[in-house]
Amino acid sequence: MTSPSLLRRGHAADAFGDLSRATARWAQDTAPRLTTRLGRDDTTAQFLRFVLVGAVTTAVYALLFVTLRGGGYLPAHLVATGVSTVLANELHRRRTFRAEERVHWLTAQWEAGGVTVLGLLATSTALGLLEALTETAHLGLQIATVAVVTGFIGLMRFLALRWIFRPATTSG
Known part of the structure; x- marks a missing residue:
């Protein structure tokens, strides 16, 4: 049966x-x-690649943050941001804007890193406020806070990187 x-x-x-x-x-x-x-190579394709790189490096950030947060949210945030930023800058240089022939690795890290510092300050401030308001913020809320702030900073970063990684113009 x-x-x-x-x-x-x-x-x-x-x-x-x-x-x-x-x-x-x-x-x-x-x-x-x-x-x-x-x-x-149009702006829309660059933006789509930018978002794709952002999604991948945000996942890297989240994995590092979760792994390291036992030592405190701020050290975990700083390390995860540093590693994911270097990775994002390199992927943007090579893939998003195809600028590896025009922009040296160190130059890309230095210039794009300046924009990232603003993002780091904004996300660190947001996490600090969240911690102060909730005493013990849930991990999901911490990651969501960083994602929202990073999304906004990401739009500014896309514009800045389009300017930094733009092809050299020839006069003549």
């Missing part, structure tokens, strides 16, 4: 299989268009 729950599993498996196949078809259709779109 077959259990009724086993009979129902077949329907769930079929539905999951259909969803899996639909997702695979969507990815097959979308991936080439997305890759082509991200490969362009």
